[in-house]
Amino acid sequence: MSTRVVITGAGAVTPLGVGATTLLERWAGGECGIEDGEGRCSDFEPADVLSKKELRRTDRFVQFAIAACAEAFEQAGWSDEVPVEPDRVGCIVGTGIGGLSSLEDQHDVLRERGAEKLSPLAVPLMMANAGSAGLAMRHGLGGPAFSTVSACAAGADAIGTASRLIRTGDADAMVAGGAEAAITPLATTAFAAMGATSETGISRPFDRRRDGFVMGEGAGVLVLESEHSASARGAEPIGEVLGYGASSDAHHLTAPDPSGSGAARAVGRALDDAGIGPDDVDYVNAHGTSTPLNDRSETDALKLALGDERAHQVPVSSTKSAIGHLLGAAGAVEAIATVLALRGRVIPPTLGWEERDEGLDLDYVPRESRELELNGSDRAVAISEAFGFGGHNAVLVLAA
């Protein structure tokens, strides 16, 4: 029998505040963390968690990851000491871009003050693997550590890959998630130049008036353990990673395959991996970016993957309606919101949804939360979807 992967801790820093529970409670309560067209983590004070030395040696995206990890460790009972053999604990923190603000700052130094003034910390600040390296060093984790870089699917790929490492026996526990801090002049302008971001500054996934995504920032980190590891130390899991599926559209640099077949393939693989079928899915936490293309192809992908009838029955909502698009952190933060929603037996809404678009005819849970109804089972099951530029599709099956 294959090893089960349970979740024993979760932490998040998002535009709705610091804390995973804060994220779910505020989102489910109908609050939106987007202000002036951006989802910034305004409540986050890095010095609350990081030492003076750590502050200087980390980019903002790593600071988010460290804070989210501290919360996850607290919940898992790992704060004082990692209770699993540390060399059997690995770390995967995905990101879309990495230390972009550090890169921009140092490029300014190079142009304005010359090569000899560049910081010796420039490379370790900007490298995309800094999140995984930082958490592994901070907590002495000696297992496999690397970062997934699959644009906006990176956080979900990190959790999926980490769960696989536990199942294959490469690790007994993994610290996994995603982090992003790319609300910088270069990234915001570049995303606008390609027409990806919303001109109105409103995130309203699946609504007829949607006009692009809203940039967000933050991190989400989970503590994953083999069921044996968790039960051996008497830990109470908050949820379970049942399955993971990934695929590539192999279609276009930025546009999703309009048929949705690539994303549907990832959903199908994730359900197969979990050993369940469409009827077992109680909730879909959509990628739902609020871009015209994604929300249409994702809707079609769900119809392909779940079957037309089941796709119309399952509630589908988007966390991005409340916090914007956290890019490489999105898949992780949304997986955390999903697990906590399942645990609380609540289906959080797609905020801002008012007008139906032709062909976008699923149950998008507009405006208000509802109670999650179980399908004759004692556990709630959801799929959480994350898709990235380049055609990367990553889907997690989660339960609580």
Add this chain to the structure above:
Amino acid sequence: MPATATPDQIEQTIMDQIAKLGPDRDEIKRDSTFESLEIDSLDLVEVAQVVEDEYGVQIKGEEAEKLNTVGDAVDLVVQRAS
């Protein structure tokens, strides 16, 4: 190089800069080792950049690696700046 730079000023500059990198200012003494202050080679490059800005003294990477204590660094800069 400012003609008024005294050994005391150089020591102050170096200690103030080290304090920005992590350790508390009052734990930085002349005989503190960089190891005890958890100041590594990357930190020393930053100290060297400040010293060059302030006093026009260059400290190369291989020279910095041989410095064990704060006093070693101060003495080297004082010698070069005089």
